[in-house]
Amino acid sequence: MAKNASAKNVAPHLFGSHVSVAGGLAKGVGRAVDVGCDVIQVFTKNNNQWAAKPLVAADVQAWKTALAESGIRHPIAHASYLINLATPKADLFQKSIDSLVMELERGNELELEGLVVHPGAFTTSNEADGIKRIIDAIVETLGRVEPGSCRLLLENTAGQGSCLGHQIDQLSAMIDGGDDSARVGVCLDTCHAFAAGYAINTKAGFAALRQEIDDLLPAGSIAALHLNDSKKPLGSRVDRHEHIGRGEIGLDGFRNVLMDDTLGVIPGYLETEKGNDEETGEDWDVINLRVLRNLISEMA
Template sequence: MPSPSTSSSRGSKRQAATGHCLGAHMSVAGGLHKAIEAAAKLDMGTVQIFTKNNNQWVCKPLAAEQIEVWRSTLEEHGLVSPIAHASYLINLAAPAEELWEKSVEALVVEWQRAEALQLEGLVVHPGAFTTSSEPEGLERIAVGVRRAIEAVEPKYCRLLLENTAGQGSCLGHTFAQLGWLLERIDGAKSLGICLDTCHAYAAGYAINEADQFAAMLREIDSELPPGSIRALHLNDSKKPLGSRVDRHEHIGRGEIGPEGFRLVLADPRLAALPGYLETPKGTDPETGEDWDKVNLERLREIAAGQ
C-alpha cells in the first residue's frame, strides 16, 4: 500500500533533528487543518486526529474544500504519517446484531474519510465481547473488518488494530489475540497494529524492565507477521502493571516511568515508527507550558539518554 504524498522536507528535517517522528492527538476544532497548525506550532513531526465527532455515530461527508485545505496545510508544515483514531462508540465484537451492524457501517465511513484525506492509518479498538465469549467476539471482529475492507478497498490508509488494556471484556490485550485477528482477516496490505505503551503495561507487559521488554518483543515476533506494528501510542500509565485499567499519564510521571520509554525509543524497530501522544491535555501548573510540549520534550530527552 503506497504512503501518502508528502514531499515534506521540513518534516524529515524535524525528524532528523529529534531522532524520532513524534506528535500527538490534536483537536480539530475550527477545521481539520487546525490540528496540523497546532502540531507544527509545538514542533511535532506528525499528528493524530478524529475526522468526525467522536461521540456521535453520524457525520456530514467531507467536502472537497476540507480535503484540499487538509492536504495543502499538511504540505505547508511538512508533517508526515498523519493518522486518525476511530470513534470509541464502535464495537466490532458486539454480540447484539444491531450494534454490530452499526459499528461496521461506522468503521466503513471513518475509513473512507481517512482514505479521502490520504491518512497513513486509522486506529480502532478491536472491541468488547460483553455477553458472549472471547472466541465469538474475535470472530465478530474478523468478519466485520473483512466486510469493511471489501467496502472501502483502501489504497492509502491501513486499519490499525490497537492493543488494549483488557479492561472488562475488551479484546486485543494479548499479541496472540491480535495475531489471530490478522491471520483470520487475511488483509496484510490493509491492516496493521498500533502499539500503545499504557495499554501494554496495564495488560501485564512490564515494558520498563529490560528482560520483560525483550520478552514482549519475542512474543510480538512469535505472534505477529513481520512489520505488523505501524505506529506507537506513547502514554504513561496511572494504574499499576497488570491492572487491566486504561488510564493515561504524562510521560515519566506514571507507573511506567522513564525507563520504559527509553527501552521503546532505543529499540531499532519501534524507534523507526511514528509515535503519538495521547496524554492528558492542558498546561503544567508548575511551568505554565502546554502539556503536549512538556511530554514531547521529555520523550526527546529520554531518547537522548537524559
C-alpha cells in the same frame, strides 16, 4: 521462525500528538505545528457520535495543503469510541461496521496512513466468539472500501472488562483470520500494554513483549505507537494515561521502547492529558515531546 514486526520506510524517532481539529481539519495541523509535532493524529469526525457530515472538498484540500506546508508526516486518525466489532448484538455490530467503513473512506480521502480502532468487547459472549466477530467485521469493512492510503490499525487494549486485543496473540488472530492482512496493522499503546501485564518498564519484561511481537505478528504490522505513561500499576487492566515519565511505567520503560531497533523507529503519538502545567504554565504536549526527545539525546 520468528517474524519481524518492524514498520517499513519510517524515519527514526518521530514524535507527535493527537490534536484537536475544532474549527476545521487544517486548524489541527496548525496546533500540531505550535507544539512541535513531527507526526499527527486526529479525529475526522465527532468521536462520540455515529453520524458525520461528508467531507467538503475545500476542507480536504485545506488539510492537504496545511500538512504539506507544515512538514508534518505520518498523519493518522482515531476511529469513534462507539465502535464495537466484537459485540454479539446484531444491530450494534452492523452499525459498527458501517461506521468503520465511513471512517476508513474518510481516511483514504484525506490521504491518511492509518485509522486506529479499538477491536471491541465481547460483553455477553466469549473471547473466541468475540475474535470471530472482529475478523468478520474486518473482512466486511475491507470488502466495502477500495484500497487506498489508509490502513486499518488495531490498537492493543488494557483488557478492561471483556475488551479484546490486550494480548499479542489476540491481535495476531484478528489479523491472520482475514483475507487481506496487508491492509491491517497494529497501533501499540504503551499504557495499554503495561496495564495488560507487559512489564515494559524492565528489560526482561520488554524483551518478552518483543519476543511475542516477533513470533506472532506479521512483518510490518506495527505502524504506529501511542506513547502514554500509566496512572495504574502493572497488570491493573485499567486504561488511565499519564504524562511521560510521571506514571507507573517511568522513563526506563520509554528508554526500552525508544532504544529498540524495531519499535524505536515507528512514529509515536501522545495521547496524554491536554492543558498546561500548573507550575510552569507550559503546554503539556510541549513538555512530553521534550521528555521523549531528551531520552533520544541521552541515548545518542
